[in-house]
Amino acid sequence: MRIHIIHENDEWLPPFAAALDAAGLPWEAWHLDGGVLDLDAVPPEGVYWSRMSASSHTRGHLVSKDHTRSVLSWLESHGRTVVNGRRVLELEVSKVDQHAALRAAGFDVPRTFAVIGDHDRAREVARRLPVPFISKDNQGGKGLGVQRFDTHEAFDRYLADGFVPPVDGTLLLQEYLQPALPRITRVEIVGGEFVYALTADTSGGFELCPADACAIDDAFCPTDGSAKFQLRRDFTAVDAAPWVAFARTWGIGIGGFEFIETVDGRRVTYDINTNTNYNPDVEAEAAVPAATVIAGYLGRLLAAAGSHATVTSSSRA
Ligand SMILES: Nc1ncnc2c1ncn2[C@@H]1O[C@H](COP(=O)(O)OP(=O)(O)OP(=O)(O)O)[C@@H](O)[C@H]1O
Ligand SMILES: [Mg+2]
Known part of the structure; x- marks a missing residue:
């Protein structure tokens, strides 16, 4: 019984691997980029976490999205515990879906x-x-x-x-959302709880992938310690309540929401990330790093899945 990480980019795994190992949790990676799925097979017991990325095709993984759709449908049909499951994948891969869901929930969204x-x-x-x-x-x-x-x-x-x-x-x-300050804010949520918010400086451009190791070149992914990403200390769990409620409603176990505060006083949410890569500087500064919070969350789900499996097998016996 273990945690299965569904993904397509090995370079993004190390921070999570380290946190899961530190917590003593058994895990394995499921790298999905084509293959065979036996639809009569029973999936292994355990917990599944989908980190399928909207940008998978840019790494040559053209079928990863659809492979993940199939696998998640199969897992959910067997009642497996899935973090960021089938419905969340559709949010990850479509900003139209994000916009529609956010608007329906009452968020200010860009025209x-x-x-x-x-x-x-x-x-x-x-x-x-x-x-x-x-x-x-x-x-x-x-x-x-x-x-x-x-x-x-x-x-x-x-x-x-x-x-x-x-x-x-x-x-x-x-x-175009004209920001009051040259920055965006991202609100990180794990297991239905606020973890922290960070700001990303947008004065240098729009490419803001905060990954430690990113498949794109440095010009697009500056993790050079230039303080581009900073913990936003004035943003509290109370401020985060609307995004936390949204994450709970939509079953987004692990995700980040981006908003811009505009010159005319709007707070406009324009992006949902369900496979966040956490910035190492911000993680180091946070009271508890998000990767550690994730390990705790997945560990609790694994324990719950384990006791459920035990009850099920003993009640069958
Ligand atoms: N409507 C907008 N008005 C002003 N700036 C915007 C707008 N949409 C996007 N941006 C800027 O471009 C950046 C990237 O946009 P967005 O988050 O929508 O793309 P993405 O592909 O999801 O990127 P990422 O994976 O880095 O979050 C934003 O963080 C923001 O700085
Ligand atoms: Mg974004």
Whole structure:
């Protein structure tokens, strides 16, 4: 009986491996990128944690998303304990799904158009937004396709030259959120509890993947100790309550929510991450690192799954 980590990027595992090992918890990685699933097989007992990433295709893992969909459906049909299960995967891989869910829950969200399929239409749709505006991939992660345009003509030029169609065919055009301070805030939640909030300095650009080891180059993923990421000490569990409630409602066991506080006083949530990579500097500064909180959470789930399995097998005997 162990913890199974469903993922597709070995480079992102070490902080979690270290925390699980330190807690003495048995675990194994399930690297999903194609294979055979016997639908009549019974999945091993244990706890499953999906860390499938929206950006998996950028690492050449073109079927990881669908492989994970299949595996999660199979696990859930057997009643296995799954952290960030089937429904959460859909949030991870679609900013449209995130937007719809956040809006329904009463969050302020950015005005957004989804251009699906024929991207020539984007030219006309963009003119329904004032400048500046943002374009981004629906299936994002690590700032995929995120660009700011200060004129509609600049966007036309981008469409004609340099535009890479999003992997799921859905391009988002979005209101630019003018921040009051050059930063975004990310609220980290584990097991339905607030862990900490951090800020990311956006004065240098939009690419904010905080991973210790990232598959993209340093220019896109600065973890150089430049204090780009900082613990936000003035943000408390009371402040985090709306995002915590959302995470509980949606069964997001482990996730981070990003918002921007705008010059006109709005607090706008624009991104949900369900496979956060925690910044090492922030982790070092936090009262308890998120990786440690995760190990505790998964350990409790494993103990509960173990006692359930024992009851089930003894009641069957
Ligand atoms: N509507 C917006 N207005 C202003 N800035 C934005 C907007 N959308 C995104 N950004 C900036 O671009 C960054 C990346 O955007 P977003 O989080 O939506 O993409 P992502 O692919 O999910 O990236 P990540 O995996 O790093 O979270 C944001 O953190 C923010 O700095
Ligand atoms: Mg983001």
